[in-house]
Amino acid sequence: MKRIAVLTSGGDAPGMNAAIRSATRTALYHGLSVVGIHRGFQGLIEGDMFEMTSRSVGDIIQRAGTILRSARSSEFVSRTGQKKAIQQLDAKSIEGLVIIGGDGTLKGAKALSDCGVPVIGIPATVDNDIPLSDCSIGFDTAVNTAVDAITKIRDTASSHGRNNVIEVMGRNTGHLALAAGLAGGAEYILIPERPFDIRNICNGIKEGYARGKTHSIIVVAEGVWGYSAPEESRNESIGFIIGRKVKKYTDLETRVTVLGYIQRGGTPTVRDRLLGTMFGSKSVDALIQGRTGEFTGIVGEKFQMFDIKEILISQKPINDEFCQVAALLSEM
Numbered sequence: 001m002k003r004i005a006v007l008t009s010g011g012d013a014p015g016m017n018a019a020i021r022s023a024t025r026t027a028l029y030h031g032l033s034v035v036g037i038h039r040g041f042q043g044l045i046e047g048d049m050f051e052m053t054s055r056s057v058g059d060i061i062q063r064a065g066t067i068l069r070s071a072r073s074s075e076f077v078s079r080t081g082q083k084k085a086i087q088q089l090d091a092k093s094i095e096g097l098v099i100i101g102g103d104g105t106l107k108g109a110k111a112l113s114d115c116g117v118p119v120i121g122i123p124a125t126v127d128n129d130i131p132l133s134d135c136s137i138g139f140d141t142a143v144n145t146a147v148d149a150i151t152k153i154r155d156t157a158s159s160h161g162r163n164n165v166i167e168v169m170g171r172n173t174g175h176l177a178l179a180a181g182l183a184g185g186a187e188y189i190l191i192p193e194r195p196f197d198i199r200n201i202c203n204g205i206k207e208g209y210a211r212g213k214t215h216s217i218i219v220v221a222e223g224v225w226g227y228s229a230p231e232e233s234r235n236e237s238i239g240f241i242i243g244r245k246v247k248k249y250t251d252l253e254t255r256v257t258v259l260g261y262i263q264r265g266g267t268p269t270v271r272d273r274l275l276g277t278m279f280g281s282k283s284v285d286a287l288i289q290g291r292t293g294e295f296t297g298i299v300g301e302k303f304q305m306f307d308i309k310e311i312l313i314s315q316k317p318i319n320d321e322f323c324q325v326a327a328l329l330s331e332m
């Protein structure tokens with residue numbers, strides 16, 4: 001292998017730049033040339049690429065976002081789009097790809113690898129919903145951002161004696177909500193993986209006040225109702241819908257905060273920089289060894305490679321022990 005390319009696709013995640021930097025420099029170290037592809041699969045289809053040097057990735061390890069930029073490409077989903085992408089790779093003599101992103105991106109990586117292109121994926125999403133790996137790049141930074149926000153909201157919640165509903169990201173999963181809620185000391189954490197009855201939650205809140213609590217924090221994953229989300233949630237953040245119900249059933253002053261895109265920005269934490277750096281380097285090692293159709297991951301402190309097809313057939317389970325402790329603490 002003499003020449004590889006790197007792309008980022010889907011929602012950006014803090015630490016992607018660390019992965020781009022590490023993959024690029026590892027490849028250059030081994031004598032490979034490296035091409036940066038702009039705007040993910042869409043840029044690949046359009047041939048939006050440039051030659052990278054070690055300097056192209058200087059001074060980016062501390063920056064969130066992605067210097068390669070990102071996009072969600074509907075064209076790449078089709079066979080025709082994928083064919084165009086492969087033609088571009090052939091035209092530019094690119095023999096292998098490092099693809100960085102979330103589940104949609106890694107499914108795209110699998111499609112290319114099924115067509116015979118050597119591809120290694122790197123999981124990067126604040127949702128942390130990629131199975132098998134403990135962590136995806138970006139999750140740790142997003143959890144810290146969310147906990148910082150919860151801590152600030154807690155200050156004003158206790159001054160005013162209010163319920164505060166805080167909506168965090170998580171399109172179909174509650175990993176971010178669960179970790180942020182537990183670390184932020186939330187009274188209740190509402191996630192799609194654990195069905196709940198809003199009236200029971202509200203009774204619990206009222207009992208908490210009766211025990212002497214002065215406020216309550218309810219952390220909600222944006223995808224809490226999954227596919228059974230009410231019609232109104234198409235036009236309104238789920239946090240506001242939950243907030244209205246909490247106000248109605250507790251009859252207590254209730255405020256809502258939707259954290260939104262601040263969770264995707266901010267300087268990456270040490271953990272995300274380390275994950276990005278290690279995943280980037282390991283992905284290039286794997287390509288050089290002739291591997292394809294795999295993605296990098298970490299289990300405990302051990303870096304591992306997994307088959308991308310697992311992403312199509314399995315879901316990352318929610319941390320059951322976190323749920324149990326969160327439920328226990330909400331009673332106190």
Ligand code: F6P
Nearest residue numbers: 011012125126127169170171222
């Ligand atoms: O990056 C993951 C995620 O933030 C989800 O939690 C969210 O639903 C989605 O991406 C929104 O991303 P965008 O608006 O960029 O499509």
